Amino acid sequence: MMDSVTEPVLQIRDLKIALPEGADRDFAVDGVSYDLNAGEILCIVGESGSGKSMSANATMGLLPELVRPVGGEIVFEGKDVLKLSDSEMIDLRGRKIAMIFQEPMSALNPLMRVEDQIAEVFEAHNLLTPRERKRRAVELLTEVGIPDPSKAARAYPFQLSGGQRQRVMIAMALALEPKILIADEPTTALDVTTQAQILELIRNLQETHGMAVMFITHDFGVVAEIADRVAVMQYGKIVESGTADEVLDNPQHPYTQKLIAAIPKLAAEPSEVPADKAPILEVEGLNKTYVTGGGMFFSNARVVHAVNEVNLTLREGETLGIVGESGSGKSSVGRCLVRLMDPDSGTVKLAGQDMATLTGSALREARKSIQMIFQDPYASLNPRSKVGQIIAEGPMAHGVSKTEAYSRAVKLLELVDLDALAIERYPHEFSGGQRQRIGIARALALEPRVIIADEAVSALDVSIQAQVLDLLADLKERLNLALIFITHDLRVAAQICDRIAVMQKGKIVEMGPAHAIFDNPQNAYTRTLIEAIPGREKELAAAG
Amino acid sequence: MLRFILMRLGKAAIILIAIMTLNFFLIHAAPGDPAAVMAGEAGAADAKFIAQLREQFGLDKPLLVQLGIYLKGVLQFDLGFSYRQQMPVSQLILDRLPATLLLTMTAFVISLLLGTMAGVLASARVGKWSDTAISSLALLFYATPLYWAALMAVLLFSVYFNWLPGFGYETVGANYTGLARALDIGRHLILPATTLGLFFMAVYMRMTRASMLEVSQLDFVKTARAKGLKSSIIQRRHIFRNAMLPVVTLAGLQAGQLVGGAVLTETVFAWPGIGRLMFEALAQRDYNLLLGVFFVSAAMVLLFNLITDILYRFVDPRIRVA
Numbered sequence A: 001m002m003d004s005v006t007e008p009v010l011q012i013r014d015l016k017i018a019l020p021e022g023a024d025r026d027f028a029v030d031g032v033s034y035d036l037n038a039g040e041i042l043c044i045v046g047e048s049g050s051g052k053s054m055s056a057n058a059t060m061g062l063l064p065e066l067v068r069p070v071g072g073e074i075v076f077e078g079k080d081v082l083k084l085s086d087s088e089m090i091d092l093r094g095r096k097i098a099m100i101f102q103e104p105m106s107a108l109n110p111l112m113r114v115e116d117q118i119a120e121v122f123e124a125h126n127l128l129t130p131r132e133r134k135r136r137a138v139e140l141l142t143e144v145g146i147p148d149p150s151k152a153a154r155a156y157p158f159q160l161s162g163g164q165r166q167r168v169m170i171a172m173a174l175a176l177e178p179k180i181l182i183a184d185e186p187t188t189a190l191d192v193t194t195q196a197q198i199l200e201l202i203r204n205l206q207e208t209h210g211m212a213v214m215f216i217t218h219d220f221g222v223v224a225e226i227a228d229r230v231a232v233m234q235y236g237k238i239v240e241s242g243t244a245d246e247v248l249d250n251p252q253h254p255y256t257q258k259l260i261a262a263i264p265k266l267a268a269e270p271s272e273v274p275a276d277k278a279p280i281l282e283v284e285g286l287n288k289t290y291v292t293g294g295g296m297f298f299s300n301a302r303v304v305h306a307v308n309e310v311n312l313t314l315r316e317g318e319t320l321g322i323v324g325e326s327g328s329g330k331s332s333v334g335r336c337l338v339r340l341m342d343p344d345s346g347t348v349k350l351a352g353q354d355m356a357t358l359t360g361s362a363l364r365e366a367r368k369s370i371q372m373i374f375q376d377p378y379a380s381l382n383p384r385s386k387v388g389q390i391i392a393e394g395p396m397a398h399g400v401s402k403t404e405a406y407s408r409a410v411k412l413l414e415l416v417d418l419d420a421l422a423i424e425r426y427p428h429e430f431s432g433g434q435r436q437r438i439g440i441a442r443a444l445a446l447e448p449r450v451i452i453a454d455e456a457v458s459a460l461d462v463s464i465q466a467q468v469l470d471l472l473a474d475l476k477e478r479l480n481l482a483l484i485f486i487t488h489d490l491r492v493a494a495q496i497c498d499r500i501a502v503m504q505k506g507k508i509v510e511m512g513p514a515h516a517i518f519d520n521p522q523n524a525y526t527r528t529l530i531e532a533i534p535g536r537e538k539e540l541a542a543a544g
Numbered sequence B: 001m002l003r004f005i006l007m008r009l010g011k012a013a014i015i016l017i018a019i020m021t022l023n024f025f026l027i028h029a030a031p032g033d034p035a036a037v038m039a040g041e042a043g044a045a046d047a048k049f050i051a052q053l054r055e056q057f058g059l060d061k062p063l064l065v066q067l068g069i070y071l072k073g074v075l076q077f078d079l080g081f082s083y084r085q086q087m088p089v090s091q092l093i094l095d096r097l098p099a100t101l102l103l104t105m106t107a108f109v110i111s112l113l114l115g116t117m118a119g120v121l122a123s124a125r126v127g128k129w130s131d132t133a134i135s136s137l138a139l140l141f142y143a144t145p146l147y148w149a150a151l152m153a154v155l156l157f158s159v160y161f162n163w164l165p166g167f168g169y170e171t172v173g174a175n176y177t178g179l180a181r182a183l184d185i186g187r188h189l190i191l192p193a194t195t196l197g198l199f200f201m202a203v204y205m206r207m208t209r210a211s212m213l214e215v216s217q218l219d220f221v222k223t224a225r226a227k228g229l230k231s232s233i234i235q236r237r238h239i240f241r242n243a244m245l246p247v248v249t250l251a252g253l254q255a256g257q258l259v260g261g262a263v264l265t266e267t268v269f270a271w272p273g274i275g276r277l278m279f280e281a282l283a284q285r286d287y288n289l290l291l292g293v294f295f296v297s298a299a300m301v302l303l304f305n306l307i308t309d310i311l312y313r314f315v316d317p318r319i320r321v322a
Helices: A054-060 A086-092 A114-124 A130-143 A149-154 A162-174 A192-209 A220-226 A244-249 A254-262 A330-337 A360-367 A387-397 A402-415 A420-424 A432-444 A462-479 A490-496 A514-519 A524-531 A536-543 B002-029 B034-041 B047-057 B063-075 B089-124 B129-143 B146-160 B178-216 B219-226 B231-256 B263-268 B274-283 B287-315 B317-321
Strands: A008-018 A027-037 A041-045 A068-076 A097-100 A180-184 A212-217 A229-234 A237-243 A279-292 A302-315 A319-323 A345-350 A370-373 A450-454 A482-487 A499-504 A507-513
Touching: A008 A054, A008 A212, A027 A041, A027 A054, A027 A068, A027 A212, A027 A229, A027 A237, A041 A192, A041 A220, A054 A068, A054 A097, A054 A180, A054 A212, A097 A162, A114 A130, A114 A149, A114 A162, A130 A149, A130 A162, A162 A192, A180 A192, A192 A212, A192 A220, A192 A524, A212 A220, A220 A244, A220 A536, A229 A244, A229 A254, A237 A244, A237 A254, A254 A462, A279 A330, A279 A482, A302 A330, A302 A482, A302 A507, A319 A330, A319 A490, A330 A345, A330 A450, A330 A482, A360 A370, A370 A432, A387 A402, A387 A420, A387 A432, A402 A420, A402 A432, A432 A462, A462 A482, A462 A490, A482 A490, A490 A514, A499 A514, A499 A524, A507 A514, A507 A524, B002 B063, B002 B287, B034 B047, B063 B287, B089 B129, B089 B178, B089 B231, B089 B263, B089 B274, B089 B287, B129 B178, B146 B178, B146 B263, B178 B231, B178 B263, B219 B231, B231 B287, B263 B274, B274 B287, B287 B317
Parallel strands: A041 A212, A041 A229, A097 A180, A180 A212, A319 A482, A319 A499, A370 A450, A450 A482
Antiparallel strands: A008 A027, A008 A068, A229 A237, A279 A302, A279 A345, A499 A507
16 A cells, blocks of 8 residues: 655646547546656546546647647646647656556567667667667566566567567666656456566566556456556546545445446356256367468478367356467367367267368358357448348348348347347447447347357446346347357356356366356466456455 | 578479460460561462471471470570571570660669658658648559650650650760760660659559558557657658568569560660560560560569568568567
């Protein structure tokens, strides 16, 4: 917790940031005021579009084009940052206030070595000689805990993992000992175990360097792990602020209460699916190997065993979660099951028929019964097709008449709580959550018996996520579906799954009833995963 | 790396033979043959004379046999004999190659340099009048047919203003030597090289502009700004280098046309290069010469494809190391 230091290093007063004309509201940030104190971690929390990153970007002078501050002030070291000249602003960036971003994959220049990118920070402020800069780069990499720092310094970003790249970003931000570190969703793109490590790193560095940290996130779990104080934003305004304990344990504003209530709880209920239900999907000995690089002429090809001897059974009416980190092979399993990808070996029996070896019209026929919902609600709907066509296309391909298919599409839209008029509109006219409902309607159009949902709620804000999860559970019940739910998010898995399979490096390392996995995990990796869930300790403490 | 190059060369050889076979049949599918053309020009188009010529040129043999003889020759680096010009094909091509390379390479350099410079400039001033001007000019160059641009250039700069020579490789009969000759050739080069380069200049400009704008939106550019780097350094080091990747691909495509891509320009400007040689060979049904020119230009395309791929390994570490 905080010590007695409460002197503000940054004061934001009545900040107003205007959005370009035609946006859904006039101000991205509408009269926001807060202080960032020395030596504290302040979390700015909000859903997408809340304007949570805007005040931070304004502080760095990094607002997107067309978005500009129109009122208020940001006071740092006695001066209003908004009134600084270009050269004063350049001097401030990196030296006094540093920033790290969400996507470690794209936040580093792919064509430059890591050491050169770190050295640039010193170069930008005319500090040190080129040789000293490189030496400092290695020292900084050592401090942020990268294995083999001198080798990492010579590496290109693509040769590092996501967590390592984020460490490089942090090293860069620390280079000039800034007074303030702004972290904009720095762990959102990372796996849960990596996230836990990075959060710990930021916490430690904040203490040793005595920085003030402005930490922007959408995730209350992360807030529970790292925040001293919290400000909750909605529609460009701060609706609630206070110490982390105050806000998390006793939220006052209805919006904060709603957000916190929407977070899936970590405890799983015992399954209600009778154990003697007939299996609808039986997978045995599934294997899939990727070969990259080299091609047929080269010997140095890289072989990845993405799916390694996977066996699983899905019973009627059951939800089976496949959880794992990126690269665990969970999505490859899903793709093999619907035959978007051909497995190397193994059988996938759907209602007794082996999907893995079907071809041509028999495969097309069988595919009706197993449908997929994808992660990205923006990329998974054809932007040039109207919603009606997107939903009716599948049934029409299987011989249903156009009128029949469209009238069914209307019913499906109602089923997923969308207006029937939607069939005449294009996907871009809908929000992320609505698009995911369209994706669900599309999957249901073929009246499948099994649905594979691949990270189907991962791209959604927590309140929308809760609605979509409820919808899925409800539909499953009403339509007697069996569901395979692929996710990296153990909280979501706990909420929706009857049974859970934990995957690591292509293998299922543990499988069992959801409550057993959470209450009494047998495998060491499962335990690591569960312990890394942000906010877990706080939740356990609250539960007593 | 060496292994990569050898493999690619092996593949290229196979592709080249396939191209030659295809060309061979395509040329023979067109009506008329060199014997008929030569006999016609000699004013002695009787069947017996033509048959005699055909026998002399080996045209009376079955097509497959002719192909076999030709490919065997090519494998021994013998491109055959042009009966029309009474010289070995390779000799004819080598004579004309320098003039063509001079023209096409100049056009290449002009278009690449001016095109990317204009693209960078336009991207830095996006939405302003200078961007609009550059972009409109590029669109004009892009859409103008080459022969029309060539004729207009001759009309304007050569006939009307009389600033530059409108045709030929050097001033006939002036017998310049040394520097004077080089300058003379240079003056002759300006119009055809610029005309030839216009199209690709426009393509580079558009590509560079679009690519610069795209890259400038990427996250690592924001990182660079957050470091406190000056925008000139960000432009050069972070945006430009990344934006050049697609331009390299395009430059490889243009470079592939260094030999075969100037037929029209050489014809309009009476430039004594391969393009005109090809044009003449076509009109005269000079099979061996035509196939020879095709061979060299196809080989050039393959060569520059390979060079582009090797170059890519240097500009982009992801391809080099992965």
